[in-house]
Amino acid sequence: MQHIGSTILRVVLGIIFATHGFQKFQGGIGFTADYFDAIGIPGFMAYIVAIIELVGGVAIILGLGTRLFGALLTVTMIVAIFTAKLSVGFIGADGLAGYELDLALAAIALYFALAGASSFSLDSKLFGKE
Structure with missing residues (x-):
């Protein structure tokens, strides 16, 4: 069941x-x-950010290069928090979004950078790794 949950999280x-x-x-x-x-x-x-998000997003969906793209997306979100969102606060203010979503996305991407994709991925099928 953990592989199914991980796959759903990865695709989303x-x-x-x-x-x-x-x-x-x-x-x-x-x-x-x-x-x-x-x-x-x-x-x-x-x-660079747009390419990482677009290509990395598609690769994460497929479970291809999951650790690499998980790491790149984690860095992207951390930079976004510290450069664009931190001053607005966790929840946001004055109609501006805070960094709570960015933090959640960074944490999820970090999970995949550390754990890999799962058995339901191209990484697993092509290279025998999760």
């Missing part, structure tokens, strides 16, 4: 990240780059 995490990465490109990556510049992050990092 992947969907969330893939959707966010896709949205950054669909909405015009320039808007995200401008936002990054406004908060002191070089604008070109928007492309």
Whole structure:
């Protein structure tokens, strides 16, 4: 049963990240780059983050490179918390979202970075590892 729960969690995490990465490109990556510049992050990092989220999200869904993409997504969320969300607080304020969701996503991604995918993954089927 743990493999089923882990697989559900992995797929949902992947969907969330893939959707966010896709949205950054669909909405015009320039808007995200401008936002990054406004908060002191070089604008070109928007492309890197969007690619990590999109490709990493799809890979997590498939269970391919789960530990690697789990680690990259964890770092992405930690940076988001400290650069964009920490000042707003855990719950948020004045209509701005806090960092509670980012923290949950970081924790889930970290779980996969440490534990691997599960037997229901391409990592397991192709490389015999979870």
